[in-house]
Amino acid sequence: MQLIYEKSIPGRRGVKLPASDVPSAAALPAHLLRAETAGLAEVSELDLVRHFTNLSRRNFSVDTNFYPLGSCTMKYNAKVLENSAALFAPFHPMTALLPGGEEFCQGTLGMLHDLGLLLADITGMDEVTTQPLAGAHGEMTGILLVAAYHAARGNKAKKKYVVVPDSSHGTNPASAAIAGYEIITVPTAPYGDMDLELFKKAMTDEVAAVMMTCPNTLGLFNPHIKEISDIAHSHDALMYYDGANLNAIMGKVKPGDVGFDVIHVNLHKTFGTPHGGGGPGSGPVGVKKALIPFLPQPRIIKDGQGLFQLESKRPGSIGRTANFFGNFGVMAKAYAYIIMLGREGLVRASEQAVLNANYIKERLKPYYDLPYDMTCMHECVFSASKQLAHGVHAIDIAKFLIDRGYHPPTVYFPMIVKEAIMIEPTETESKGTMDAFIEVMIEAAQMAETNPQALHDAPLTMPISRLDETKAAREQNVCCMA
Amino acid sequence: MNDSHYCPHTPEEISEMLAAIGVSSVEELFAPIPAELRAKPLTIPAGMSEFETFARMQAIAGENTQGMTNYIGGGFYDHIIPSAIDHLSGRAEFYTAYTPYQPECSQGTLQALFEYQTAICRLTGLGVSNASLYDGGTACAEAAMMALRVTGRNKIVVDASVNPFSRQVLKTYLFNLDVEIVEIAPVNGALDRAGLAAVLDETVAALLVQNPNFFGTIDDFTDLAQQVHTLGGLLIASVYPVSLGILKSPGEMGVDIAVGDGQSLGNPLSFGGPSFGFIAAKKSLIRNMPGRIVGETVDRNGKRGFVLTLQAREQHIKRHKATSNICSNQGLCALRGLIFLSLVGKQGLADMAVLNRDKAEYAKARLAAIPGVKVLQSAPTFNEFTISLPKPAAALVEGMLKEGITAGVPLCDFYEGLENALVVTVTEKRSKKEIDHFATLLEAALCN
Numbered sequence A: 001m002q003l004i005y006e007k008s009i010p011g012r013r014g015v016k017l018p019a020s021d022v023p024s025a026a027a028l029p030a031h032l033l034r035a036e037t038a039g040l041a042e043v044s045e046l047d048l049v050r051h052f053t054n055l056s057r058r059n060f061s062v063d064t065n066f067y068p069l070g071s072c073t074m075k076y077n078a079k080v081l082e083n084s085a086a087l088f089a090p091f092h093p094m095t096a097l098l099p100g101g102e103e104f105c106q107g108t109l110g111m112l113h114d115l116g117l118l119l120a121d122i123t124g125m126d127e128v129t130t131q132p133l134a135g136a137h138g139e140m141t142g143i144l145l146v147a148a149y150h151a152a153r154g155n156k157a158k159k160k161y162v163v164v165p166d167s168s169h170g171t172n173p174a175s176a177a178i179a180g181y182e183i184i185t186v187p188t189a190p191y192g193d194m195d196l197e198l199f200k201k202a203m204t205d206e207v208a209a210v211m212m213t214c215p216n217t218l219g220l221f222n223p224h225i226k227e228i229s230d231i232a233h234s235h236d237a238l239m240y241y242d243g244a245n246l247n248a249i250m251g252k253v254k255p256g257d258v259g260f261d262v263i264h265v266n267l268h269k270t271f272g273t274p275h276g277g278g279g280p281g282s283g284p285v286g287v288k289k290a291l292i293p294f295l296p297q298p299r300i301i302k303d304g305q306g307l308f309q310l311e312s313k314r315p316g317s318i319g320r321t322a323n324f325f326g327n328f329g330v331m332a333k334a335y336a337y338i339i340m341l342g343r344e345g346l347v348r349a350s351e352q353a354v355l356n357a358n359y360i361k362e363r364l365k366p367y368y369d370l371p372y373d374m375t376c377m378h379e380c381v382f383s384a385s386k387q388l389a390h391g392v393h394a395i396d397i398a399k400f401l402i403d404r405g406y407h408p409p410t411v412y413f414p415m416i417v418k419e420a421i422m423i424e425p426t427e428t429e430s431k432g433t434m435d436a437f438i439e440v441m442i443e444a445a446q447m448a449e450t451n452p453q454a455l456h457d458a459p460l461t462m463p464i465s466r467l468d469e470t471k472a473a474r475e476q477n478v479c480c481m482a
Numbered sequence B: 001m002n003d004s005h006y007c008p009h010t011p012e013e014i015s016e017m018l019a020a021i022g023v024s025s026v027e028e029l030f031a032p033i034p035a036e037l038r039a040k041p042l043t044i045p046a047g048m049s050e051f052e053t054f055a056r057m058q059a060i061a062g063e064n065t066q067g068m069t070n071y072i073g074g075g076f077y078d079h080i081i082p083s084a085i086d087h088l089s090g091r092a093e094f095y096t097a098y099t100p101y102q103p104e105c106s107q108g109t110l111q112a113l114f115e116y117q118t119a120i121c122r123l124t125g126l127g128v129s130n131a132s133l134y135d136g137g138t139a140c141a142e143a144a145m146m147a148l149r150v151t152g153r154n155k156i157v158v159d160a161s162v163n164p165f166s167r168q169v170l171k172t173y174l175f176n177l178d179v180e181i182v183e184i185a186p187v188n189g190a191l192d193r194a195g196l197a198a199v200l201d202e203t204v205a206a207l208l209v210q211n212p213n214f215f216g217t218i219d220d221f222t223d224l225a226q227q228v229h230t231l232g233g234l235l236i237a238s239v240y241p242v243s244l245g246i247l248k249s250p251g252e253m254g255v256d257i258a259v260g261d262g263q264s265l266g267n268p269l270s271f272g273g274p275s276f277g278f279i280a281a282k283k284s285l286i287r288n289m290p291g292r293i294v295g296e297t298v299d300r301n302g303k304r305g306f307v308l309t310l311q312a313r314e315q316h317i318k319r320h321k322a323t324s325n326i327c328s329n330q331g332l333c334a335l336r337g338l339i340f341l342s343l344v345g346k347q348g349l350a351d352m353a354v355l356n357r358d359k360a361e362y363a364k365a366r367l368a369a370i371p372g373v374k375v376l377q378s379a380p381t382f383n384e385f386t387i388s389l390p391k392p393a394a395a396l397v398e399g400m401l402k403e404g405i406t407a408g409v410p411l412c413d414f415y416e417g418l419e420n421a422l423v424v425t426v427t428e429k430r431s432k433k434e435i436d437h438f439a440t441l442l443e444a445a446l447c448n
Helices: A045-056 A079-086 A107-121 A136-150 A171-178 A196-202 A225-234 A289-294 A330-363 A394-403 A431-450 A452-455 A470-477 B013-019 B051-063 B085-089 B107-124 B136-151 B162-173 B193-199 B224-232 B241-245 B283-288 B315-321 B331-368 B394-402 B432-447
Strands: A127-129 A162-163 A182-186 A208-214 A238-243 A262-265 A285-287 A299-302 A310-313 A378-384 A421-422 B155-159 B180-184 B206-211 B234-239 B257-261 B277-281 B292-298 B302-310 B384-388 B419-425
Touching: A045 B085, A045 B107, A079 A330, A079 B051, A079 B419, A107 A262, A107 A285, A107 A310, A107 A330, A107 B051, A107 B283, A127 B384, A136 A171, A136 A208, A136 A238, A136 A262, A136 A285, A136 A289, A136 A299, A171 A182, A171 A208, A171 B315, A182 A310, A182 B315, A182 B419, A196 A225, A196 B432, A208 A225, A225 A238, A238 B257, A285 A289, A330 A431, A330 B013, A330 B051, A394 A421, A394 A431, A394 A452, A421 B331, A431 A452, A431 B013, A452 A470, A470 B107, A470 B292, B013 B155, B107 B241, B107 B277, B107 B292, B107 B302, B107 B331, B136 B155, B136 B162, B136 B234, B136 B257, B136 B277, B136 B283, B155 B162, B155 B193, B162 B180, B193 B224, B206 B224, B224 B234, B234 B241, B241 B331, B331 B384, B331 B419, B331 B432, B394 B432
Parallel strands: A162 A182, A162 A208, A208 A238, A238 A262, B155 B180, B155 B206, B206 B234, B234 B257
Antiparallel strands: A127 A285, A262 A285, A299 A310, A378 A421, B257 B277, B292 B302, B384 B419
16 A cells, blocks of 8 residues: 555645634744755545555454454453543643642542552552553553662662563563663473572572562463562562453452552553554552552542642652653543443453463364463463474464454463464453354464465465565665655 | 353353363362462442443543633643544554554554654654654653663753653653763753753763743754764754644754654643654664664565564563563554644644744733733744743632633742743634633733
């Protein structure tokens, strides 16, 4: 498809601006002005609508295709959430920050406050900040809170390390690095969890925090989690919970109950808000009492009269992590999701997410290698190692699935599984959809033996075939200059 | 029991699935969680229907005061949003997709992001843009960290007329690193060149400036770019994208990294988000860029296509050595930005910028004619300007809120000695009639 710039005709316009009802201002000095107007598109509204409508048709999405992308929780996004967020479009965030402005924003401030309470209940934490803008941003915020906690106790110089399992999301070590920490990586044991003995050896008083995803990226709940927390705490290290996999455990176990001190949640995963082709997300952070003094500001508090106020001048706070109050529109959707499902609905969501993942795991086990063969939580991780014997890689199976109308599972993650295929069906998929997917996965396994070339050739039904990624990286054509 | 249409299984289907797994109940699947760790029941309320949910959300929205007339900015601006944007970004193929890891079935998102990167490059006059960051403040922080990596130095000099919230975000990001941040106070609402010259030296990784700045003042940083480059550092400029319809672009000034908040490009105010941050840089800095980048390539048949490229910079490959911890971006908001820029178009963005300035200049003259009111800066402004009032701005703003007007952002919380200063923003949405009414109310309030 042509780029929108290739469809441009000089002089064409897509929108009429309001007519000016004021005099023209005196011209600005020439040295402040650009030499030429920026080379934006010049198209009519219809040209543009057709362009983007046709572009959209080149995407797979949850609404058009089963999308079992592991670790991403691609559940159905209820339409009422979109309508709910739109109600808040006109509210300027600066209004709340004006003198006396909170009074005019009681709805939005109150919703953020209430969302914090709901998330605190689900996660077992004492207070939640809604400021972080995505999961990784929440991780960074959480680790900065850890840093502030240790600094306040006079241990800034002493605390040098953050411990992560080798199955962790890449954002964990990357976020800890922004906070100035060095990383200690603990290998995974054959039983699928962080190796407990190696963990004990890694722990010293110089460790600031242990970052865990539980269930981990293999989809396994670590039964030793309490013991791990106790060991960490004995070294004055805090426990960080990466909430990426929270969809597995709502109402079943609260991270705060098992020793975690800080958690981020991904509203765009667990709480049903759409992923937007890569964002916006939202990553609220919950903490235990000891960390409350360090939370970002402004902090939303409820005063004696029941009014919501902003508290902006606490000396211990790590400051602002975002310009305003976080991705409010995303939080409005998550809030609507939580109140709509309610306590029973959230528990059922986790139960059926786990049921669906185990169903797919059991059905596909005869055909694909399952390196950690045990009850999984919300996702299961296979390896294409059996297929590799026939020269077929995980990526080939992924591309074959595209031809059959399925968005592929996550492949090559977690890195500790060779040729990983990570499947997360989520609770919103029907048995019929999963059965059809399972049949196609079985077909792919059989084709790996009988006709591997067909898998190498896939996909054949898309607007494009496999792309030359090396050429993209070498030539670095990342924009089309006018 | 199944009363939720979001969990579709019938009891029979659940039984079949349990049989296939070889367990007798769903509860059995949670056996890996030790019994002593199991949660007490959630205390959040019982669920409700979609109808009741929406009514509750309407009630919450109704608790905010509706229909305020805005003269506030501070990074978020009340601009027109053409209808096509909601309809196109509301296509589920866009908004219910995820990161385009599988390019063959994600060309819609990938091509749109490539077009977005192109729009940002052309707007800023720089050679590379990523596929978006979170917001304007975090983009400033990412740019500063990029400069630290590029130069291997550990000092950032910041003009304090940069948005105070963005400066606070920068400090938060860097507080546990061994990085020195030096802020230079502005003079009369403009950057203090002499003050900056006094601290710029060969230990400075970057100078961070903003155009127009928080007071609304327009500047040309060409001289600063030369000065910083002579010392081996980088110049980072935070810019307001609508102003780039007419103002000198970062590229023309010699800026190395341009950042900003994209909310003004077709994203609603939405109480502060989601919007998107943009970051563009000289092409030579591409390997130090944070976040996702889309690149052009060809498929097996030589057909053009788009992929995520240079992923070896990113956290999922490089982990703690990545150029940033960022994973998701603000894809849908960036898409809205692209649609906005494409719809308004080449001449339209210039016209819109002129219209903003004309409205603001009219308001500036009207307000400056009120006895006791003076314009703080002598330098030119875009669609924001700072006035100094004969009495504290905070009380005045509080009073005007009751009239349904957000009169401006008082500077008392951000700068010492500016208790009477107020930053007023006027976009293309404000009519002459509204501005006249605002001036009348302001005059009356000052006479009391």
